Each structure stands twice: as C-alpha cells, then as structure tokens.
Amino acid sequence: MAARLEIVSPEGLRVDGRRPAEVRRVLTRTGVLSQADGSAYIEQGNTKCLAAVYGPREPVKRAGVLHDRATINVEYNVSSFSSGERRAKLRRDRKLLEIGLMIKQTFETVVATTSFPRSEIDIYLQILQTDGGAVHTAINAATLALIDAGIPMTDYVCACSAGFVNDQAILDLNFLEESADVPTLTVALLPKSGKISMLGLESRLHIDKLEPVIALASDGCMQMKDTLDEAIRISTRNLAKTVLH
Amino acid sequence: MISVSERDYITKGVDRSVRADGRARLDFRDLNLETGMITQASGSCRVTLEGGTDVLVGVKVEVGSIEPDAEAAADADDIDDDGGARTAGGGGPGTDDTTGSSGGGTHARNRGRISCTVACSPSATRVFDPRDVESMCNEYSQLLNRVLNSAHGGVDLAALCIVPGSTCWVLNVDALVLDYGGGLLDAIFAATRGALHNTRIPRATVEQTDGRVEFEIEDEETEIVAGWEDVPLTVSMSKIGYRHIVDPTPLEELCSSARLTVAVNRRGNLCALQKGGEGGIEPSLLAEMVQTAKQLGQTLLSRHDTLLAAEARRIAKGVDPTGFR
Amino acid sequence: MDQDDIEMEIDGEDSLDIHVVTPGEVVTRDSAFMRGHGTYTEDETLVASLAGVVDRVNKLISIKPLRTRYNGEIGDVVVGRITEVAQKRWKVDMNARQDGVLLLSSVNLPGGVQRRKNESDELQMRTFFAEGDMLSAEVQAFFQDGAASLHTRSIKYGKLRNGSLVTVPSALIKRTKSHFVTLPCGVDVILGLNGYIWVAKHVPISPEQANQPDALYHNDNEPIADQEREIIARVSNTILALAKHNNFINDTMIVYAYEAGSSHRVKDILKPDISQEIVQTARAQFQEAQQH
Missing domain, CATH: 2.40.50.140 (Nucleic acid-binding proteins)
Structure with a gap:
C-alpha cells in the first residue's frame, strides 16, 4: 500500500510546486479552426481543450427548433488518448452527455438566443489531453469560441475548480489531486454580475468547508476572466488592424 | 450537395487535367505535419491539408495479454516456419512454457498487436449523415487495423512481444478527425505513420527465475517503434468520368463514383488494396491506377520522411511543437 | 476594466485609436446614447455584448465584431x-x-x-x-x-x-x-x-x-477552353489568398492580387509564403492608389 500522498506539503507547496491559491499556467488562442464560425484552444497546465462553435445557423434537426429563440447544443468529448490510462470510447457515454447538458444550461443564461429565432448554435468541445480540470477548461474554451464567433453574450462565463485537503482550500486541481479523493468543486461564474451559473461537486464536503472553497473557486474564476479578456482584447485589436476598410 | 453544372464543370476539368484549384489530376495539396503535441500520449501526430482536412492521431502504449484465440485467425494467412508448433501444449497467457516459440518470427503467440480506431469530432461531420459517418469510421478503422497488423504492416510486431506466449505491448492508435476538406483516408495514414515515428515504448526487461518469467517496465528508458519506416502510406484515387484524381476536394468527392485506395511502403511493396464507392472500375483502368499509385506512393513517402526528419531535429533541439497555438 | 468616462472615438476604423470592448463591458453611462447592434442596456448603462470595435454614428452606438455570420440587408x-x-x-x-x-x-x-x-x-x-x-x-x-x-x-x-x-x-x-x-x-x-x-x-x-x-x-455549361479554366482557377485561388490574410475583397483588390500573382503557377498561389507576398503587394498597391 502506498502512503497517502501529501497534497500540500508542510511548507505549503503542492506536488507541482504551486501554492494553494495558485492557478496553473494558462495559454489561449482563438480562431484555430478555419472552418468553424468561432474556435478556441486552451491549455491549463497539461490539460488541453479545443472548442469549435458553429452558428447561429439553420438547424439540422427539425424537432428541436424553437420559434422564438436559438437552440444551443453542446457536445463534450474526451479523446481516447487524453488521459493517463487509455479510455475505450463508450458510445454515448452518459457522463459526457451529462456534462454537455450542464454546459449547455450554463451558456443559455448568457447567450442572447432570442436574437436568433429558429436557428441553432452548436458548441463542440474536445478534450485532447487531461491533467485535471477538464470541465472548467472546456467551459472557458467555449466562452472564447463563442466570442470569436461574434455571438452576443451578456457576460463572460469563467470557470475554475477548488478543493479542500490537509485543512485548506486549494485552487485548480490537477489530475493527481483530483484522483487522491480530494473533494472537488467546479464553479462557473458570470464576472460582471458575480453570479454563479454552475456548481458541481464530485464527493462529500463538510458544510463548514463549503464557503471557503466556493470563495476560492470564485476567485479563481475572476483570475480566469482577466486571462480570457486579455486574450480577446489582443486578438480583436490584431484582427481590426488587418481587415482594412 | 452539388449542382448539375458544377458536376459537369469539375468532370470536364478533370478530363483536361485542369482542376478547379488549378491542380493537375495527380497533384497533391500541401501537407503540414507536426508531432508530439499530446505530451501524455506515447506518441502523437497532427496532419493538416490546405483546404481544411485536419487529423490528429494519438498512440498509447499499454501492456496486454497475447490472445490465445487470435492465433487461429491470424495464423491462417501467416507464413509460419514453425509448422506444427500451434498444436496443444502452448497454453493460454500466463503460462511459463516458452519452449514452443523459440525463434518464432511471425508466430502469433510471439508478437504484440496494434489496435486502431478512427473517430470523427462532430465539428467535422456536419456535411454527412450520422450513419454515413459511423460507417466511414468503421471502414477506415478496419483498414488501418488490417494493414498495420499484416505482414507488410511495417511495425515489427515480434519486437513488441514481452513474454512469449503471454504478454506483449499493445499499440492503441486513435485517430481523431477534427475537420473535413477531402482526402481524409490518406491524411489518416499519414498522421498514423507520423505518430508511430513519434511513439516511444518503455523498455521491458524480462527475467526468468526458477521457471517463472517476470518482466519489469522502466518508464525512463524508452525505445522507438521498430519498423516504423516500413509503415505504408495510402494513395487514394477517385474515379471521375473516365479519369482518376488524387487528393480530392469535397466537391470532387461528390463527383466521384468509385475510389481505389492503394497502400504502398518505401520498398515499393503493395501492402493493401481497397475499393470504395458504389461505382465500378474497368479492369484495365484498375491496373493503371495501381501502377500510378505505386509511383505516387514513393513521392509521398519521401515527402513524409523529409517532414519527419525535420520534426526529429526540432525535437532534438528541444523546441516545443506549435500545436494549436 | 469598467470605464467611468465615455471614451468615444470618431470612426473606429483608424488603427491607432480604435476603442475595443468585450462582452459585459460598460460602453457608456450617458443615457443620451441609443443602443445599436452588439449592445444591451442595464439600468442606465450601455453594455457591450460582443467583442469588437465601438462605432458611433451620431447618438447611435454599436459594436462591430470582426467575425460574424452574414446578416443581410434589403437589396443585398x-x-x-x-x-x-x-x-x-x-x-x-x-x-x-x-x-x-x-x-x-x-x-x-x-x-x-x-x-x-x-x-x-x-x-x-x-x-x-x-x-x-x-x-x-x-x-x-x-x-x-x-x-x-x-x-x-x-x-x-x-x-x-x-x-x-x-x-x-x-x-x-x-x-x-x-x-x-x-x-x-x-x-x-x-x-x-x-x-x-x-x-x-x-x-x-x-x-x-x-x-x-x-x-x-437549363443546366448546360458553355464549352470552356483549358486556358479559360486556368484563369478561373487563378482568380478563385487569388480570392482565397486574400481571404486567408483577412483582407477585404472587391474587384480592385482581386485585380491587384491577380497581377501580383501572375508569375506564379496557379496551384502555388495558396502556398503560405506566396499568398502572403501576393497579398502584401496588392495591399501596397491599393494604399498607393488611395493617396492619389
């Protein structure tokens, strides 16, 4: 039996050298897929996610069409080669469907769907590599891709995860930390209003510990907001320069 | 979807060897290749074509059991030097009977295997019916599996054996189609060969003590996939009118009644042949197409090797791949 | 992040003084302005719903996104x-x-x-x-x-x-x-x-x-000679080259870019270095013509 891994050392360092409230290095890029209306790529530490957005466009399925607004479809997929152990692809994995639905509901609150009746907006999220935090990385990638596609939103959706271990809250858990039975909370925040639009908890967490974990996760979301916003500003400015009028 | 006049324009253009993008019938589009961007995989490669096709292949190496049942089917078309070594006596996996497989070469119980899957990201499949996508992925997965596990597949499967008769390396090759712009099958093979070139297998040391065979995996020491250079590439030719073209665009694919895929390796061997599409191909045309494919295959392979050599240099210098950045 | 003062630029096109906003950002708190495309009102403030450049025409403020699906107008x-x-x-x-x-x-x-x-x-x-x-x-x-x-x-x-x-x-x-x-x-x-x-x-x-x-x-094409086919292919590739480099497309730009690429083979026009060269030459020619 291996000794239980010390997630936070007595000196206050985590296995990858981070401090408890430190987010991993984030790298973003938009407009990475030429065929999509909007696309984005995010690396958060070693977690890599690709997002493609199509729409608003003519719906494929008649059944889901709404007469007064656009329907949002989210497909969340994890590549077979993405994690430490190869996962065989299960057709229509229920967990993946559930995550897709959760993300869809999150974005329905911010995307101005009433501007586009009878059309659909498709968000395709592909996890290429996962080292923990796949869901919140995917949400952030989706936000960037929607903005890249020029789809109006009332606010950003910024997400991050936090957990509680060794008597303290830690931010942005990696794979090792997530698999070490650390209760992990994934939070999606709308920065302008400060409202939480999504909350997911994987295991049990004592009610007393909930507040500090949510607070830390929200802080992480605000940090993500700064990172995402900076990226959008730079790419917008660059695009504005090349499209001569 | 295509109009009658576009179909006519394309067909006549193909006949005159002036395609809609100015290419001649046997011209390929430029191909971009990059390896190693999925750091947690044992190997990876992404291939993009000018025109949108985008394929990412990840290889994950794992320790597996040599399947006893696989022998019967696999050995059926194997050249087996051992003759009668397949008879009872060689038990299932985990046995320590290693006597029946000395030397062995191509004996099914002395080799590892490659397991391939092709999947399409939903962003790539908008143009197709979902059932067509599924059958296309199945068809391509089967072809990859057949080719790579066959005698001419390139990869030295015997070298993947860890403990003869019981344990071996399994190379899981997963191809993900990120975007579609025509010429998909050839791009998948190109990305697969690139990913195998990039794949590193941990070293396995085998010890025999007191009649028990044990093996140890050392993550720090890795080896290349022996035989990757002999992995074939495919040249798919689409029949349009009375002619055939390579590397079709989506509209050209709509005009094509039949497709012939030829797998060729760097020795010039024909490794596989597969016909797709509903139309027929005249036998005389078939022979011509195969000959053309063999020649084009050599050109493709030398281009591929040049790109891979450049990748190897980049990696040696410690420069990170661009990936999606 | 939020700006209390109104920072309005006249004609956001000028690359030196463009006002970039992102979703959720306050564009102005002055209620005299009317909300145009890409904005929404919250309390008394005008907020951006797109990432883009602020465009003010008299009292109407709208945001021009750099990339969006076609949204037509009558007469298009x-x-x-x-x-x-x-x-x-x-x-x-x-x-x-x-x-x-x-x-x-x-x-x-x-x-x-x-x-x-x-x-x-x-x-x-x-x-x-x-x-x-x-x-x-x-x-x-x-x-x-x-x-x-x-x-x-x-x-x-x-x-x-x-x-x-x-x-x-x-x-x-x-x-x-x-x-x-x-x-x-x-x-x-x-x-x-x-x-x-x-x-x-x-x-x-x-x-x-x-x-x-x-x-x-009818669906019948006219007979088309090889040379005509080549020119059609050349124009097609030229247009794609302009698009790749995010350059606007009209007849003048197509002509400039066509001329700039005339020494290259048709199929080479889309190679990255060649298309870049063609587009840069065409742009330079366009800017020069603008000054006269």
Missing part, C-alpha cells in the same frame, strides 16, 4: 445553393443564420409558361431550381423570424453555370455599387455579400434569350 446581392424544394418555395443555403427563402412568385417564369396551379407542384418546380443548384439573387425582404426572402426577378440574377464556387468570411465582402464584375482577364465574378463568390466564364445573355423557356433554367 447574394449567392446561394438550393437545399430544399417545397410548396411554392425553395430554401436556399446562404451561409447565414437561417436558410433564405425563394418564393415561386419571386422568380421569373419564362414567357409561355402560364401560372397554372400544377406548376407549383414539386416536380414542376424542379424544372426551374432543383436541390444543389447554385443561384444569384437579391434580398427583397425579411420574414418575422429573420429569414431572408430572395428574388431573382432581374435578368442578371438566376441559375449559375460555367464556373465554380469560392467561400470566404462574409465580413470581408464590402458593399459596393456592383457585385457583378467582369475582370480584365475575361472572367465573371459575382461577389455575394454572404461570402459565397461565383467565378465563371463570361457568357453574355441577350434579352431575347431571356424569354426562351430553356435559357434561364
């Missing part, structure tokens, strides 16, 4: 593909937010074909436009749900032949006087504002032909 020239034949109407893929609608009553029926009841059945309708057909049309109106209603009631519109389709981002097509262009090299280009561009051999149509039942809706 568009190029589209028939996706469906329905009761007295066709549906047209225009790479827009919804498919466009072409009503039977909005097309020219050749003289001699009477508007009888049975002409609206689908079999008869397919003799005009069938699934897959390419056409040019004009936006005449919008339905309540935002779908465009198209018409082909002028002789310059209708079924497209003798060439091929090039697709570019719609934001790169500028509104000009004429979207039907004949280039000096002898090729016709129809610049659909929706980003679909038709490049074809120049084939003039005479008014007399317009009344022949077959003339408007």
Whole structure:
C-alpha cells in the first residue's frame, strides 16, 4: 500500500510546486479552426481543450427548433488518448452527455438566443489531453469560441475548480489531486454580475468547508476572466488592424 | 450537395487535367505535419491539408495479454516456419512454457498487436449523415487495423512481444478527425505513420527465475517503434468520368463514383488494396491506377520522411511543437 | 476594466485609436446614447455584448465584431445553393443564420409558361431550381423570424453555370455599387455579400434569350477552353489568398492580387509564403492608389 500522498506539503507547496491559491499556467488562442464560425484552444497546465462553435445557423434537426429563440447544443468529448490510462470510447457515454447538458444550461443564461429565432448554435468541445480540470477548461474554451464567433453574450462565463485537503482550500486541481479523493468543486461564474451559473461537486464536503472553497473557486474564476479578456482584447485589436476598410 | 453544372464543370476539368484549384489530376495539396503535441500520449501526430482536412492521431502504449484465440485467425494467412508448433501444449497467457516459440518470427503467440480506431469530432461531420459517418469510421478503422497488423504492416510486431506466449505491448492508435476538406483516408495514414515515428515504448526487461518469467517496465528508458519506416502510406484515387484524381476536394468527392485506395511502403511493396464507392472500375483502368499509385506512393513517402526528419531535429533541439497555438 | 468616462472615438476604423470592448463591458453611462447592434442596456448603462470595435454614428452606438455570420440587408446581392424544394418555395443555403427563402412568385417564369396551379407542384418546380443548384439573387425582404426572402426577378440574377464556387468570411465582402464584375482577364465574378463568390466564364445573355423557356433554367455549361479554366482557377485561388490574410475583397483588390500573382503557377498561389507576398503587394498597391 502506498502512503497517502501529501497534497500540500508542510511548507505549503503542492506536488507541482504551486501554492494553494495558485492557478496553473494558462495559454489561449482563438480562431484555430478555419472552418468553424468561432474556435478556441486552451491549455491549463497539461490539460488541453479545443472548442469549435458553429452558428447561429439553420438547424439540422427539425424537432428541436424553437420559434422564438436559438437552440444551443453542446457536445463534450474526451479523446481516447487524453488521459493517463487509455479510455475505450463508450458510445454515448452518459457522463459526457451529462456534462454537455450542464454546459449547455450554463451558456443559455448568457447567450442572447432570442436574437436568433429558429436557428441553432452548436458548441463542440474536445478534450485532447487531461491533467485535471477538464470541465472548467472546456467551459472557458467555449466562452472564447463563442466570442470569436461574434455571438452576443451578456457576460463572460469563467470557470475554475477548488478543493479542500490537509485543512485548506486549494485552487485548480490537477489530475493527481483530483484522483487522491480530494473533494472537488467546479464553479462557473458570470464576472460582471458575480453570479454563479454552475456548481458541481464530485464527493462529500463538510458544510463548514463549503464557503471557503466556493470563495476560492470564485476567485479563481475572476483570475480566469482577466486571462480570457486579455486574450480577446489582443486578438480583436490584431484582427481590426488587418481587415482594412 | 452539388449542382448539375458544377458536376459537369469539375468532370470536364478533370478530363483536361485542369482542376478547379488549378491542380493537375495527380497533384497533391500541401501537407503540414507536426508531432508530439499530446505530451501524455506515447506518441502523437497532427496532419493538416490546405483546404481544411485536419487529423490528429494519438498512440498509447499499454501492456496486454497475447490472445490465445487470435492465433487461429491470424495464423491462417501467416507464413509460419514453425509448422506444427500451434498444436496443444502452448497454453493460454500466463503460462511459463516458452519452449514452443523459440525463434518464432511471425508466430502469433510471439508478437504484440496494434489496435486502431478512427473517430470523427462532430465539428467535422456536419456535411454527412450520422450513419454515413459511423460507417466511414468503421471502414477506415478496419483498414488501418488490417494493414498495420499484416505482414507488410511495417511495425515489427515480434519486437513488441514481452513474454512469449503471454504478454506483449499493445499499440492503441486513435485517430481523431477534427475537420473535413477531402482526402481524409490518406491524411489518416499519414498522421498514423507520423505518430508511430513519434511513439516511444518503455523498455521491458524480462527475467526468468526458477521457471517463472517476470518482466519489469522502466518508464525512463524508452525505445522507438521498430519498423516504423516500413509503415505504408495510402494513395487514394477517385474515379471521375473516365479519369482518376488524387487528393480530392469535397466537391470532387461528390463527383466521384468509385475510389481505389492503394497502400504502398518505401520498398515499393503493395501492402493493401481497397475499393470504395458504389461505382465500378474497368479492369484495365484498375491496373493503371495501381501502377500510378505505386509511383505516387514513393513521392509521398519521401515527402513524409523529409517532414519527419525535420520534426526529429526540432525535437532534438528541444523546441516545443506549435500545436494549436 | 469598467470605464467611468465615455471614451468615444470618431470612426473606429483608424488603427491607432480604435476603442475595443468585450462582452459585459460598460460602453457608456450617458443615457443620451441609443443602443445599436452588439449592445444591451442595464439600468442606465450601455453594455457591450460582443467583442469588437465601438462605432458611433451620431447618438447611435454599436459594436462591430470582426467575425460574424452574414446578416443581410434589403437589396443585398447574394449567392446561394438550393437545399430544399417545397410548396411554392425553395430554401436556399446562404451561409447565414437561417436558410433564405425563394418564393415561386419571386422568380421569373419564362414567357409561355402560364401560372397554372400544377406548376407549383414539386416536380414542376424542379424544372426551374432543383436541390444543389447554385443561384444569384437579391434580398427583397425579411420574414418575422429573420429569414431572408430572395428574388431573382432581374435578368442578371438566376441559375449559375460555367464556373465554380469560392467561400470566404462574409465580413470581408464590402458593399459596393456592383457585385457583378467582369475582370480584365475575361472572367465573371459575382461577389455575394454572404461570402459565397461565383467565378465563371463570361457568357453574355441577350434579352431575347431571356424569354426562351430553356435559357434561364437549363443546366448546360458553355464549352470552356483549358486556358479559360486556368484563369478561373487563378482568380478563385487569388480570392482565397486574400481571404486567408483577412483582407477585404472587391474587384480592385482581386485585380491587384491577380497581377501580383501572375508569375506564379496557379496551384502555388495558396502556398503560405506566396499568398502572403501576393497579398502584401496588392495591399501596397491599393494604399498607393488611395493617396492619389
């Protein structure tokens, strides 16, 4: 039996050298897929996610069409080669469907769907590599891709995860930390209003510990907001320069 | 979807060897290749074509059991030097009977295997019916599996054996189609060969003590996939009118009644042949197409090797791949 | 992040002084301004819903995104593909937010074909436009749900032949006087504002032909010589090269870029270094012409 891994050392360092409230290095890029209306790529530490957005466009399925607004479809997929152990692809994995639905509901609150009746907006999220935090990385990638596609939103959706271990809250858990039975909370925040639009908890967490974990996760979301916003500003400015009028 | 006049324009253009993008019938589009961007995989490669096709292949190496049942089917078309070594006596996996497989070469119980899957990201499949996508992925997965596990597949499967008769390396090759712009099958093979070139297998040391065979995996020491250079590439030719073209665009694919895929390796061997599409191909045309494919295959392979050599240099210098950045 | 002062720039086009905003950002707190495209109101403030450049026209503030799906205006020239034949109407893929609608009553029926009841059945309708057909049309109106209603009631519109389709981002097509262009090299280009561009051999149509039942809706191409094919391919690739480098597309730019690429083989125009060189040369030429 291996000794239980010390997630936070007595000196206050985590296995990858981070401090408890430190987010991993984030790298973003938009407009990475030429065929999509909007696309984005995010690396958060070693977690890599690709997002493609199509729409608003003519719906494929008649059944889901709404007469007064656009329907949002989210497909969340994890590549077979993405994690430490190869996962065989299960057709229509229920967990993946559930995550897709959760993300869809999150974005329905911010995307101005009433501007586009009878059309659909498709968000395709592909996890290429996962080292923990796949869901919140995917949400952030989706936000960037929607903005890249020029789809109006009332606010950003910024997400991050936090957990509680060794008597303290830690931010942005990696794979090792997530698999070490650390209760992990994934939070999606709308920065302008400060409202939480999504909350997911994987295991049990004592009610007393909930507040500090949510607070830390929200802080992480605000940090993500700064990172995402900076990226959008730079790419917008660059695009504005090349499209001569 | 295509109009009658576009179909006519394309067909006549193909006949005159002036395609809609100015290419001649046997011209390929430029191909971009990059390896190693999925750091947690044992190997990876992404291939993009000018025109949108985008394929990412990840290889994950794992320790597996040599399947006893696989022998019967696999050995059926194997050249087996051992003759009668397949008879009872060689038990299932985990046995320590290693006597029946000395030397062995191509004996099914002395080799590892490659397991391939092709999947399409939903962003790539908008143009197709979902059932067509599924059958296309199945068809391509089967072809990859057949080719790579066959005698001419390139990869030295015997070298993947860890403990003869019981344990071996399994190379899981997963191809993900990120975007579609025509010429998909050839791009998948190109990305697969690139990913195998990039794949590193941990070293396995085998010890025999007191009649028990044990093996140890050392993550720090890795080896290349022996035989990757002999992995074939495919040249798919689409029949349009009375002619055939390579590397079709989506509209050209709509005009094509039949497709012939030829797998060729760097020795010039024909490794596989597969016909797709509903139309027929005249036998005389078939022979011509195969000959053309063999020649084009050599050109493709030398281009591929040049790109891979450049990748190897980049990696040696410690420069990170661009990936999606 | 939030700005308390109004920072309005006149004509956000000037690359030195563009005002970039992102979703959720306050654009102005002055309630005198009206909200235009890409903004929404919250309490008394005007907030951006898109990432883009602020554009102020008198009291109207809107945000121009740099990339977006085609959203048409009445009078726009568009190029589209028939996706469906329905009761007295066709549906047209225009790479827009919804498919466009072409009503039977909005097309020219050749003289001699009477508007009888049975002409609206689908079999008869397919003799005009069938699934897959390419056409040019004009936006005449919008339905309540935002779908465009198209018409082909002028002789310059209708079924497209003798060439091929090039697709570019719609934001790169500028509104000009004429979207039907004949280039000096002898090729016709129809610049659909929706980003679909038709490049074809120049084939003039005479008014007399317009009344022949077959003339408007037949599917036969004219004979096209190899050289003509090459020029069509060259123009197509030139347009794609401009699009790749995010350059706007109109007849002038196409001509400049065509000339800049004339020394290269047609199929090489899309190679990254060559296309970059061509676009840069064309841009320089354009800017020089602007100064005179």
